[in-house]
Amino acid sequence: MKTRYWVWIGATLAASAAAATAWVIQPALAPVQAPGPNDFDSASIARGARVTAQGDCMVCHTAAGGSPYAGGLPLRTPFGTIYTTNITPDPATGIGNWSLAAFTRALRHGVARDGHLLYPAFPYIHYTKMSTADINDAYAYLMTRTPVVYQAPDNDLLLPLRFRPFLAGWNLLYLRPGPVPEDPSQSYAWNRGRYLVDGAGHCASCHSALGPIGGERSPAFSGGNIDGWDAPALTALIQAPKPWTREQLAIYLRHGWSTEHGAAAGPMGPVAHSLSRVPEADTDAIATYIMSLQKPPASVPKPVASDDHARVAQGATLFAGACASCHGATAPMMAAGGRPSLALSTAVNSERADNLIQIVLNGVPWSHAQQSTFMPPFAATLTDAQIASIAAYVRADIGKRPAWNSVEQRVNDIRKENQQ
Numbered sequence: 001m002k003t004r005y006w007v008w009i010g011a012t013l014a015a016s017a018a019a020a021t022a023w024v025i026q027p028a029l030a031p032v033q034a035p036g037p038n039d040f041d042s043a044s045i046a047r048g049a050r051v052t053a054q055g056d057c058m059v060c061h062t063a064a065g066g067s068p069y070a071g072g073l074p075l076r077t078p079f080g081t082i083y084t085t086n087i088t089p090d091p092a093t094g095i096g097n098w099s100l101a102a103f104t105r106a107l108r109h110g111v112a113r114d115g116h117l118l119y120p121a122f123p124y125i126h127y128t129k130m131s132t133a134d135i136n137d138a139y140a141y142l143m144t145r146t147p148v149v150y151q152a153p154d155n156d157l158l159l160p161l162r163f164r165p166f167l168a169g170w171n172l173l174y175l176r177p178g179p180v181p182e183d184p185s186q187s188y189a190w191n192r193g194r195y196l197v198d199g200a201g202h203c204a205s206c207h208s209a210l211g212p213i214g215g216e217r218s219p220a221f222s223g224g225n226i227d228g229w230d231a232p233a234l235t236a237l238i239q240a241p242k243p244w245t246r247e248q249l250a251i252y253l254r255h256g257w258s259t260e261h262g263a264a265a266g267p268m269g270p271v272a273h274s275l276s277r278v279p280e281a282d283t284d285a286i287a288t289y290i291m292s293l294q295k296p297p298a299s300v301p302k303p304v305a306s307d308d309h310a311r312v313a314q315g316a317t318l319f320a321g322a323c324a325s326c327h328g329a330t331a332p333m334m335a336a337g338g339r340p341s342l343a344l345s346t347a348v349n350s351e352r353a354d355n356l357i358q359i360v361l362n363g364v365p366w367s368h369a370q371q372s373t374f375m376p377p378f379a380a381t382l383t384d385a386q387i388a389s390i391a392a393y394v395r396a397d398i399g400k401r402p403a404w405n406s407v408e409q410r411v412n413d414i415r416k417e418n419q420q
Helices: 002-024 042-054 100-109 132-142 164-174 188-198 246-255 268-275 280-291 309-322 332-337 354-362 384-398 407-419
Strands: 074-077 080-083 224-226 229-231
Touching: 042 132, 042 268, 100 132, 188 280, 229 354, 246 268, 246 280, 268 280, 309 384, 354 384, 354 407, 384 407
Parallel strands: none
Antiparallel strands: 074 080, 224 229
């Protein structure tokens, strides 16, 4: 029996080593002449615009003040900073000399045209589930964008991770190539929603916790953190003070705010802007699938009075001066605009104060004409102690929730992280 056991262990290790070697040794695919706009069907280009909006491609591949799809956006990870690449059809610095086969391999297997392995900040573990038709259309759309000559900065990662062959082991653990299977027992909208959520939408990339080497932990959608913002659990939407409905979630995805739950902020704001450009059927399908993932409501904590009365009192005074003109119960924006009370806000009801702190520090930028929400930043006008006091007041008096711990220290930490 012992001999068989060691034979099995040896065979398993040999198979794993062979598979890892196969991942490491990826051939370069021949460059092609950059295709022109007339090389693609207009209907395919239009469908590709929908696919890239579903995947939020422009947001990740556009640096602040940069050209669309030209890359250079810094993505902060626990292992360092990764800069997104240029995916315009520039042959020298973009993907202009990539064939459709090279583009497909990148999305399905995480391998660049020249054969090097891509970092999983590019969510190919989800894009691998996309259909051939959607990948072809995305290629047509991107290859007809304006070429931009731009080389993204070099990644700033821990030394071992700069050696890309290490990614072969990561792929063995987390990459499962193949389409999303349809469930015949579910509706078309449910199956469409799962395809978008698990594929192009890659929702689990933000809304799941990450393991020690950056892989998504199970169960999926149980909450994560992205760029210093907490991404709430998508499986607990009916546990909110006012439970989400499918209709409310679909409206939130399309417009970036809900009359029952508030506005999208942080990384979710650009996602909602991208989804505003897809057909309503897509956001309805996403909402249908996500609402099917809900866990039974947990017991809601009873209101607990804060024992830091001085801080809450100071927060009430600061709130009256800096916030009440928009967020007070009788403020015109609340009464006439149909805005929800802060008591319903996910940021106020979260287990951590991080998102509320981020919103107060950074505000909600008015980045495009269709956006329905705006809030000015207070990073330059409020101290860490003042923001902590406002957070304590909002949490205790408006939210009726147990006090957060070490809020002022979190404000200080988040301010420093944002500056970096």
